[in-house]
Amino acid sequence: MGKMVLFSAVRGTVLHEGKPVAGATIEREFEWAWKSETGRDSTTTDANGAFALPDITRKSLFGSLLPHEPLVKQSITINHAGKSYKAWVLFKRDYDENGELDGRPIVLTCRLEAEPQRRGEVFGICELS
Template sequence: MAKMVMFSAVSGKVLQDGKPVAGAVVEREFRWSWKSETGTDATQTDAQGVFKLPLIERSSFMGSVLPHEPNVRQTILIKHGGKTYKAWMFDKPNYKPEGEIGRPIVMTCRLEKEPTHHGDVFGICELN
């Protein structure tokens, strides 16, 4: 059974007008096209606006032996003050650890920003 990374570990900080946002809910979701599987988890920002989400990994014997094109749709939403913000939207084309951007995912999310593309990633968060 091959281990396949659906979503690498993510850490970041949520700010609004330059100030840390405490208690914001950070929700993460993946949709794995190979097995039609969806997974979610969530955390809250601390007093400094910091959050951390662990690596999400799955296994598949067939996925490790049959040729296919990996596709994992990734989404991170931030919920705060009755609003939902699109933080991260990305289609991961591989199963590698840190395969999203080739390094750890560390981001700063500014709630006052409009979502935009940062390379292949769409959302309000900028990669550090």
């Protein structure tokens, strides 16, 4: 059975005007086209605005043997003080660990005052650290 990383581990910090945002809810979602599976998890920022989410993996005998184009829609939303912020939107096209950023771990700095924009293949308010 082949290990398939649908969403690599994510670490980050949430800031507002340079100050850490404690207690923000980080919601992570994925849609896996191969199995028509969706999922979500969440965490909360600590006193320093930091958060971490583990990788999301699956194992599939057929998925590792049968040819198909990997496609996983990923998103991260930050909820704080009654507002939602689109932090990360990406279509992952492989099952590699840290495949989202060509092998680099996902470490983000998210500024709530920032306008969402595209940075390479990623859209949202977060910058890669």
